[in-house]
Amino acid sequence: MNAHIRNEGDWVGASVNRKEDRRLTTGQGQYFADKKIPGTLHLVFVRSQQAHARIVSINTDAARALKGVVAVVTGADIRTQIKGLPQPVVVPSFAANYPDFWPLAVDKVKFHGEPVAAVIARDRYVAEDAAALVEIVYDPLPVVTDMEAALAEGAPIVHDGWASNEMFAMNYTGGGTPESEAAHARKVDEALAAAAVVIRRRFRVHRCGVTPLEPRGAMATWDDDGLTAWITTQRPHIDRLALSDVLEIPSDKVRVIAPRDQGGAFGVKAPFYREPILVCHMARVLGRPVRWLETREEHLMSVSQERDQIHNIEIGADASGRIVALRDNAIADNGDGCEGVYWGFVMPFFGAAVLTNAYDIPLCDIRIRVACTNKAVLSPARSFGAFAARFALDRAIDLLARELKIDPADVRRRNLIAELPYTTATGVHHDSGDYAKVFDHLTTLVDLKGFRAEQARSRAEGRHIGIGFSVGAELSGVSSAVLVSMENQPGFGAATVRVDPRGKVQVFEGDAPQGQGHETSMAQVVAQEFGIHPADVSLTTGDTGTTPFGSGTIGARGGSYTVSAVANACRALKSKMATVLLHDLKVEGVPSDVSFRDGRVFLTADPTQGKNFAALAERIVMAPLGLPAGMQAGLDQTEFFEADVPMLTFGAHAAIVEVDPETGIFKILRYVASDDFGTVINPIVVAGQVHGGVVQGLSNTMFEEFVYDENGQQLTATLENYKIANAADMINIESHHEAGSACPHTPLGSRGLGEGIPGPVPAALTNAVCDALAPFGIEVNRLPLRPNTIWRLLQDKAASKG
Amino acid sequence: MMNIEGTHCIAASREVVWAALNDPAALCAFIPGCESIEAHGPNDMAAVVVVKVGPVRARFTGRVKLACVDPPNSYTIVGEGQGGIAGHAKGEAKVRLVSNAAGTVLTYVVTSQVGGKLAQLGLRLIEGTARKLAGEFFARFAARLEPKASAAPREPNGESPVSAR
C-alpha cells in the first residue's frame, strides 16, 4: 500500500484543519504565562556575570530592604534545605562524572548566566529592581571555553574535586576491553590502509540551538494536598518524580501540569532544570504561589544551546566509492554539564551512536569525549546530538566523491543501507523501508541529470550554481531499549481513551505537546477507528493528575508511539462495543464482523442491524445491565505501546544554491526533502513539520551562533545578536513523502517525524555551496556557513595558488 | 577583548612624565570620568570611574594596580571594576617612555575587556568608546604636562594628536 493513499471518508491521511487553531488565532490560547493565580509572588534570578569565579560574598541587605520584596535567597541558604542533583530518576544509566549542583550556585560560579541568587517580590518589576541591588563579590578564576583546551593537561578545572574536565567518554566499537578495542582499532587501521582512497578531516560544528519563541516558566502552589507545579515541560511525569526526590515530598503529594498550549520546545523543555526546583521550594517555604517567567536573555544564556562538537573523521573507500571503514574521534563541549535527565552529554553520546546514519559501513571505530567548560550546559535540540555528526559524515562523503570524481549522489546511494532490517556497528537498529527508493525519488524531484547540464551551462556564463545532498535516518519514537539506558526512563507511548455516554471521546495523553498538533492527529485516529467526526474527540495532555504515565513528548513519538497507543486503545474499546452489540442483537459472531462508520456501529453483513455509536456507548456506560458474561462496565481503556523493535524514519534532502565567488554570498534556490513517514495521518501537518525543521536547520547553519569570548562572556544573549532566520531569508521548502512505505511495526503504519528533520540540512547546504564552487576547490568543514567564511576560504585558496 | 595602541610626544622630561604617571591625584585628573582614586598601598589604588557614552552612564568601582614597574621607563597600569547592572570591565595599559630631543615619547598599548550586560549589549559601542577614552586620557595627560600645550584637545572628528590605530 502506498503510504499516502487514503480512502474517501477516511480521517487518517486527510489534511484536516487543526482543532487547536481557532483558539490560537483568536488569542484564546492558554500558555504558561497566561495562567494567573491571585496573590502570586514573582521570582527573579540574579545570574552570574562571571564565567568562572569564587563567590566571596553576597550582600542581599539592600534587596531585602526594598518595599515589596518578600525574600532573597542564595545557594548557601538552600543547600541545606533541599537535596541537590544528581538524583536517580534524572540520571542516565551510564557511567559518567555527574557534577553536584543546586538551583543556585554554591561556592563558585561556572558559567556566565548561572543563577546565583533569587529575589521573590510582589511583582516582577519590583523583583527586578531588587535583583539589581544584590551585590556579589567574585574572585575570578581562570576560564576555559575551548573543549580541546579543557581536555588538555593543566586546564582550569570546572568542577571542584575533579581530576580533569572529562565528563564522559565512550568507545562504541571494539568490544569494551582495552585489548579488544586496540585490536579492533588495528583492524580499522588496516582497512583504511588498504582502501583505494581515504579522506581525513576535522569537522567543527558551532554552538547553536532551537530557541522556542516561548521561554520557560514555572509556577507552584503549596497547600494541604501538597505541591502543584505548572511547568513549561515536555515531560511532566518525570518532573513530578524528580521534584518529589529533590524536595523530599512524597510523590503522591506532587502534581505537575504542563500547560495545554506551549510555545514550542524542540527539545529545550525536556530536561529537568534547576529553576523550577527553586520555584517549588519557595512556594513551600513561603506558603504562597510563586512564579518565575524566564526572560529571553536568561533563555539564551542558560538553555537552548546544543551542537558544539568536533568530529575527526577518517573514511576509506574502494574505487567505486563503497565505504570500507570509518573512524571518528569526536569531542563535545558540554559547558558546566548541570542539567537533569541529559546532563548535556547524552546528546553528543547519541550523535556519535547514530553517526553512520543510513549508510552501510561495515567497519567502524567511533569514540567520543565530552568536556566540561565554562559555558552553559548543552540542552537537547531537535536533531538531538546528531546535527553535528550528520554534517561531518555527509561532508566527508562529498569529499570522497570528489576525490573519486564520482557524483556525490551516486556515492551516497551506493552506500545507503540496502537491506532492512539492519543493525549498525554501533548497534542502531534500522527497521524497515526502502532507503534507495526514497533517495531516488529525491534525485528525480531535483532532476539531477538536468541540473548537471544546467550547471555546466551556467558555469560557462560565469554563474556558480551547485547541488548538495544528505540523508537522515532519524528517531521514530525511542524504545525502552534505548531510553532506559539513555535517560533512565521507559520508552512506551501511553494513552487513555474514554468513550462517554454521549458518544464523545476523551483522550488522555501523559505527554506534553508544544505545537505538533496532537489534538488534531489523535482526533483523526480516534475518528477513523470509531467512524465518528474528529470534532467529537477531545484531548487532555500534560497533567500528572489526570493522564497516564508517559516519558514525554520527545524523539518524534507522537506519530509513532503515542498515536499507536491511542489506536490500540480504540481497538480494544471497539472490540468491547462490538461484543455488546452482537450480544444485544443476539447474533453469533466475532467483533470483526462489526463496522464502525458514520457514527454508527453495525453488522458489516447487514448494515441495518446496528446502533448509533452514542447510543451503544450510553447502553454500556450508563445501563450496564445484561452485559456479556464476565464483561466489565465502562468504556475507558489505557494502552501502553512499545514497538517490537526500535524504529527510524528515513529522509533525504537536496539543496540548490547560487554563490557569488567574489563575496561568498549565496542564495538558496531550492530545498527539497523526500521522506518516508510511513502512513501519514495529516499531510499538511507533516509538511509543516518538514518546513519548520528544515528552516531551523538552515537558520542554525547560516545565522545562529552562541558566541563566548575568551573570558567566557556570552555575547549573544539577545535576539539582536543571536540571529534567527526571518521569512525574507528563507524560501518555500518542498516536502515530499510519496516514496514512503507503511511501517510494519505500528498499528497504523505511521512513523514518527519532526525530531530529526534539521539533521541533514547543514551538510546538504554546505555540499551545495562547495559544489557550486567546485572550480575553486574550496572545502567548508566548519560551521556556521557564512559568506565571510566562504570568502575567506576562497582568498586562502587563491593565495595558496599564488 | 580589544587592543588600542598609540604614541604621544610630550614636551616634558621623562622624569616629569613618570612622576605624573605615578601620582594618584594626577591620574584621577586624567582618567575620563574619574571621581576618586585613593592609594591603598604601594602601586595599589581604589578608584571610582563614571563612564559616559552619550546618554548611557555606568559607575565602576574597583581597583587600579601598577605592575612591571621599571622607573622611569615603563609600567603596566591595570584597572578593573564592577559597574553594577551594566557589568564589569577590565583594562590594562602598557606604557613606555623614551626620551627624545623634544621631550618624551610615550607609547601605550591598551587592552580592555568588558563583561556582563556591557559585553552583550555594547558590543559595537565599546570599541569606539574605549578608543575615545584612551585618547582622552592621553590627550589630557599631555595637556596637563604642557601648560602651553601644542597638543590640542581631541577634536570630535578624530583629528586628535593621538594616533590610535
Add this chain to the structure above:
Amino acid sequence: MFPAPILEYFRPASVGEATRLLSGGAGENAHIIAGGQSLMQAIKSRLISPDALIDLQDIKALRSIHFDKNGLVIGAMTSYADIASDKRIPAAFAALCDAAGHVGDRQVRNRGTIGGSLCWNYIAACLPPTCLGLSATLELQNAAGRRRMVEARAFLKGPLETDRSSDELLIAIHLGPAAARTGSAYRKWGLVTDALPVVNICVSLEVGADHICREARVALGARSEGPTRVEAAELALRGVRKGDVRAIDAALDAAAEAADYQSDLWADAPYKKVLLRKIGREAVTVAFARASGEVGK
C-alpha cells in the same frame, strides 16, 4: 525585562513646552522619547534609567514632510514609514527612502523616527550616515526659542554622542537645495535581511548630461567611531562615467581603506571591505541612474 521606576512622564503639546521641560522643568535625568525603538531597549535593559520621560508624540508640528525654497524639510518626529512611502521625495534624496524603508521591520518603521535616530546616533544605524551623505542640516531649538542650524557632519559625533545640548530639541532635518541631475542611494548589509547594518553606505552624485559625475558625497556608518564622510572616495568618484566599474571600485576601495572597520560577530574587518564594495557598487549604480532620472526610488 522592565524599566526602572520612572518618576515623571510628560507629554508636551508644543516645541516650547518641550524645551521648557528640557531646560529644567523635567529635572536633571530627563530623557526625550521620540519613537522609542532604541531608547526603550536601553531603558528596559536598564542601561538607562530616566527619572522623567518627555514624550514628543503630541507635537504634531514635528511630524511632517514638506518643501521650502531650499528643498526638503522633514520634521524630527516623522516616522520611517512615512518617509519611506512618501512619493514626493526627489531622486536627490531618495537614499532617505532606501534607508527609512529598511530600518528594522514594519513595526519599528511605524514607530521609529528620523529625529530619534539622529539624536541617538547608534553605530549600527541607517539614518545617520544617510543624512551625512545627503549633507543634511539639522534645526535645533532651545527653551529661549533660539534656533540654530547644524550640519549633520558637525552634529553626529562618536557613538551615541551628538552636538545637541541638553536643553535643545531637534526640530527638523533640512535637505537641499540639490543641483539638478542629483541622485542618491543607500545600501546596507547585515547577516539577516534588514538587520542592523554590518556595513552601510550612502552615496549622493551630481551627474552631468554626459553621465559623468560632477560632485559626489559618500558616507559610511557601522564604524566604531561613528558615521563619517569619505573624501578620498568622493574625490575618486568625481569625473567617473556611469558604468565605469573599475573606477567605481577604485573609489569604493578608497572608502573601505578609510573606513577603518573592526571585526565583530558578523564579519571580520577585511571582509567588511568586500561587502562595502558590493553594496557600494549597487548604491553608486542606483545613484547614477536616479541622477539621470532613469529609475525612481
Add this chain to the structure above:
Amino acid sequence: MKRAITITVNGQEHEEMVENRLLLVDFLRDVINLTGTHVGCSFEGVCGACTVHLDGVPVKSCLMLAVQADGRSITTVEGLAKNGVLSILQQSFTEHHALQCGYCTSGILMNATEFLQSNPSPSEDEIRASLIGNICRCTGYVHIVAAIKTAAQRLAATRLEVAK
C-alpha cells in the same frame, strides 16, 4: 509615579491607574487580562510576538509604555474576529496550517492584517519582507506566506463583491 490613563482596546475604553514604567504589553496582559498578545524577547524588541495595532498601525507593544498609549486606540488579536466569526486572514491561517505552537501567531496576524490593507495584492517577496519583524520558530514560514497570499485573494474578491 502612577498616572491615570484611558486606552481604548478593541473598541472598549479602559481607565486605569498605572505606573509610568508599565509596558504596554503588560498593561494588556496583566491589567486588562488580554493574554493573546505574547512576549518572546527580553528588551530587544525583535521577535514581534507582542505586535498590536496602535491607531490602526502595527507596533511592538513591548517597546512602548502604557502611558504612551494614553488617549489612543489599541487593537489586539482578540479584536480581530467579529461576533465569533474569524477574519479572512485568521480563517486562512487555520486552513493553511500557518501555525504550530501559535505563540508568534497573534503578532503575525496583527502585522499581516494591516499589511494587506496597505498592500492588497502583494508579491511573495513583499509578503516575506513584511514578516521580518515576526520570528516564527515552528513553521519555516512556508504556510504563513501561503495563508497571507490566499487571504489577499479572498479580500480582493470580497472588495470586488462589495463594489458590485
